[in-house]
Amino acid sequence: MDSLLREEIFKQAIEWVMEAGNTIRDKMNNPLDIETKSNANDLVTKLDKETEQFFVAKIKGKYKDHFIHGEEGYGDNPTSLDGTIWIIDPIDGTMNFVHQKRNFAISVGIYHEGVGEIGLIYDVMANTLYHAKKGQGAYKDDVKLQPLPKKKNINEAIVGMNHFWLCENRLIDEQVMQSFVKDIRGTRTYGSAALEFAFTAEGIVDGYISMGLSPWDIAAGVIIVNEVGGSTTDIDGRPVNLLEKSAILTCNTAFQKDILKYLKKGRK
Ligand code: IPD
Ligand code: CA
Ligand code: CA
Ligand code: CA
Numbered sequence: 001m002d003s004l005l006r007e008e009i010f011k012q013a014i015e016w017v018m019e020a021g022n023t024i025r026d027k028m029n030n031p032l033d034i035e036t037k038s039n040a041n042d043l044v045t046k047l048d049k050e051t052e053q054f055f056v057a058k059i060k061g062k063y064k065d066h067f068i069h070g071e072e073g074y075g076d077n078p079t080s081l082d083g084t085i086w087i088i089d090p091i092d093g094t095m096n097f098v099h100q101k102r103n104f105a106i107s108v109g110i111y112h113e114g115v116g117e118i119g120l121i122y123d124v125m126a127n128t129l130y131h132a133k134k135g136q137g138a139y140k141d142d143v144k145l146q147p148l149p150k151k152k153n154i155n156e157a158i159v160g161m162n163h164f165w166l167c168e169n170r171l172i173d174e175q176v177m178q179s180f181v182k183d184i185r186g187t188r189t190y191g192s193a194a195l196e197f198a199f200t201a202e203g204i205v206d207g208y209i210s211m212g213l214s215p216w217d218i219a220a221g222v223i224i225v226n227e228v229g230g231s232t233t234d235i236d237g238r239p240v241n242l243l244e245k246s247a248i249l250t251c252n253t254a255f256q257k258d259i260l261k262y263l264k265k266g267r268k
Contacts, residue, residue: 001084001112009063009110010118010133013086016058017106020051021124024091024106034098043094048072051090051106059086071216081114081242087219093192101125107194109219111242119223121198130198130224138201138227147229148203148252157184157255160196160208171211171235171247176266180259197221200250201228207251207259209235215242218250225250235263 024047033046052072059066063084068075070088078085086108091097093104102125110118119138121130132138138145165177181187188205190196194217196208201224210217219242222232232240232250237260240248251259 001115001117006117006133010131012062013108013110013118013120014129014131016055017108017120017122017129020054020090020106021122021127023047023054024051024124028097028101032098041095043098044072045091045094045098047097048091048094049074052088055086055088055090055108069215069219071214079243081111083113085111087111087215087242089194089216089219092194092217093190096191103190103192103195105192105194105198107216107220109216109221109223111219114242116219116223116226119220119227121194121220121224123195123198130201130220132201132224132227134223134227136227138224140198140202145201145228146203148201148254150229150254152206152252152254154184154255154258157206157252157259158186158188158204159184159251159259160188160190160199160205161210162189164211165209169211171268172263173266173268176262180262183262193217194221197225197232197250200230200252201225203228203252206255207249209247209249209259209263211247212245213248214245218242218248221250229253231256233260235260236267237264 035044049072052070052074056074067078067085089107092107097104106122108120117134119132199205200208231253235247
């Protein structure tokens, strides 16, 4: 993507993300109209939908040839990564949004011909924006994030993951995962994939594994983590597919081999 155009889109995307964040903060104490999707714990609110509709209207109004892939389905649901695509999660961490009213984010990843160009993750209640442009480093607001340390031992790692890894599950033997959590320093569960990617980039966790993430959960995070020298793959170490749901590992590359070793050992 042309660098002047990218700069223009970057500034515009930030403006829209901040505007969407303001609206969410303004309206979040009104009735949320909570509905469920695939199961009783899969929540969606009026504000998830309105926020995505806001982005779709803005993007289609200004960039007529761009495509949109958004969780709530108001975009184009593209089947390829051709052209310029905005991959949007209007509210990532809806359960946190509904129950805790914090720890949720707006996630926007912009790809051009399959290449991640711009990543924005806005922690709405903290009013903190994680952002990156390809090849330009990653930032938390105005502060440049440091490259992740190259040498660290797995027993010093803090990994973002939820308890389902330790229950019987379809992907990995739970006993292997129990030994994994004993071998590392600690685990954290934040309930927003986008924030867990941002925290991995910030180096306050060393990685994050999740059993089922969709393109909009990871699109921005992949770009931001990449800019600090981290890496994102599926749990078998293969490149991520931004058109499908998959089990994902993002981490400091210092731990990637070690974590993949556990995942391989327990893989069903
Ligand atoms: C969810 C959150 C959650 C993750 C789920 C996602 P949503 O996104 O990121 O942390 O465990 O897999 O679906 O539905 O709140 O946008
Ligand atoms: Ca959702
Ligand atoms: Ca999400
Ligand atoms: Ca969402």
